[in-house]
Every structure is written in structure tokens, then in C-alpha cells.
Amino acid sequence: MNKVIVNIQGVEYTLVGKESEEYISQIGETVDDLLSNMLKTNRKLNVSTAAILTSCNLVDEKFKLEEELGEIDKKEAGFAKEKQDLMSRIEELESELKDKEASIAQSVHAEADLLKKKQEELSKCQTEISLMSESVREYRDDNEQLSKLNKELKFELQSYKYKVLDLQNKLFENQMTPTKEQKEAAQKQSK
Missing domain, CATH: 1.20.5 (Single alpha-helices involved in coiled-coils or other helix-helix interfaces)
Structure with a gap:
């Protein structure tokens, strides 16, 4: 507990409290200021009425x-x-x-x-x-090779066809030739 002596309107009072001494002193100063203001405002008041x-x-x-x-x-x-x-x-x-x-x-x-x-x-x-x-790609390559081979074979086939035709013509001529000879021989005999 703190004890602080404060002066309020010229009278000393001892205030006791758990608060700090500064706080208790501030309370005393504030009360003194409030009473002083009250007395200044109305000069006919005594201290106890102002209080x-x-x-x-x-x-x-x-x-x-x-x-x-x-x-x-x-x-x-x-x-x-x-x-x-x-x-x-x-x-x-x-x-x-x-x-x-x-x-x-x-x-x-x-x-x-x-x-x-x-x-x-x-x-x-x-x-x-x-x-x-x-x-x-492989099939294309194979296809190209087969196409080339096919062309070659067609060419050979065509070539063989011509040879066969040529041989047939020669055979026909050969067959016809003996017939001519036979005709000539027959004509000679009939003369």
C-alpha cells in the first residue's frame, strides 16, 4: 500500500491506495483543480458546497x-x-x-x-x-522392281509374239512353196 500526502484547497490529506504514488498524487491534483474551477466559477460557494x-x-x-x-x-x-x-x-x-x-x-x-x-x-x-x-517404302520398291520386270517380260512376250508370227509366216511360205513346186511339177507333167 502506498501513502501519499496531497494538498486540496490548502488542507493536507493522506491518501492510501494500491496504485502508484504518481497516480495517487494525480488524483489529489485533479480534485484540487476541480474544486478551484468550481470556486472560480461561482465565488459565493464555500469549499464544502463546492466539494x-x-x-x-x-x-x-x-x-x-x-x-x-x-x-x-x-x-x-x-x-x-x-x-x-x-x-x-x-x-x-x-x-x-x-x-x-x-x-x-x-x-x-x-x-x-x-x-x-x-x-x-x-x-x-x-x-x-x-x-x-x-x-x-519396301512395297513401293518391290512394286517398282516388279513393274520393271513386268515391262521387260511384256517386251520379251511381244518380241516372242513377233518371232512366232515370223516363224508362222515362214512355215506358211514353206508349206506354200512345196505346193507351188508341186503345181509346177504337175504342170510340167501335164505338158
Whole structure:
């Protein structure tokens, strides 16, 4: 406990309290100032009447401050409820966000798997296309060779046809020639 001697309107009083000495001294100075102002405002008042009026003013101010404090407490309670509501909403939104993030992550993972499968399929298709292209090239080469061989064989066949025709003509002439000779011989004999 702290004891402080304060001077209020020329009279010394000992104030005792748990607060610091500066705080207790400040209370004494404030009371002295309030009484001095009250006495200056109305010079007909004595100290005890000024003390009662000052006390009434202080109690009035205390009541007004308590009422104001009550309003502030109500607002604070309203703010506390609003804060709690907002915190609940934040928790809901965070939960929704986590769910959406999980859903997006799952979708991304599924899309990545699908993309990987498509890339594997594409790679297989490209390999097949490459193999087919090689086969097509080989078939073209074979086809070109067969076409050349076919042309050569057609040319040979045509050539053989001409030879056969030529031989047939010669055979026909040869067959015709003895017939002419026979005719001539027959004509000679008939003469």
C-alpha cells in the first residue's frame, strides 16, 4: 500500500491506495483543480458546497461514462459475435477451399494420367506409322522392281509374239512353196 500526502484547497490529506504514488498524487491534483474551477466559477460557494457540487458532477460524469461503457460493451459483444460469425465463415471457406483444392488436385492427377496414356498411345501410333512407312517404302520398291520386270517380260512376250508370227509366216511360205513346186511339177507333167 502506498501513502501519499496531497494538498486540496490548502488542507493536507493522506491518501492510501494500491496504485502508484504518481497516480495517487494525480488524483489529489485533479480534485484540487476541480474544486478551484468550481470556486472560480461561482465565488459565493464555500469549499464544502463546492466539494458537494464537484462530487455531483463527478458522479454524473461517472454515470455517463458507465452508460457509454455499457454501450461500448454491447458493441464489443456485437463485434465479438460478428467476429465469431466471420471466423466460422472463414473456417467454412477454408474447408471449401481445401475440398476444391483436393478436387482440383485429383482432377489434375486424373488429367495427367490421361495425358500420359494418350502420349503413350501417340508414341505407339508413331512407332506403327514409322514401321508402316518403312513397309510402304519396301512395297513401293518391290512394286517398282516388279513393274520393271513386268515391262521387260511384256517386251520379251511381244518380241516372242513377233518371232512366232515370223516363224508362222515362214512355215506358211514353206508349206506354200512345196505346193507351188508341186503345181509346177504337175504342170510340167501335164505338158
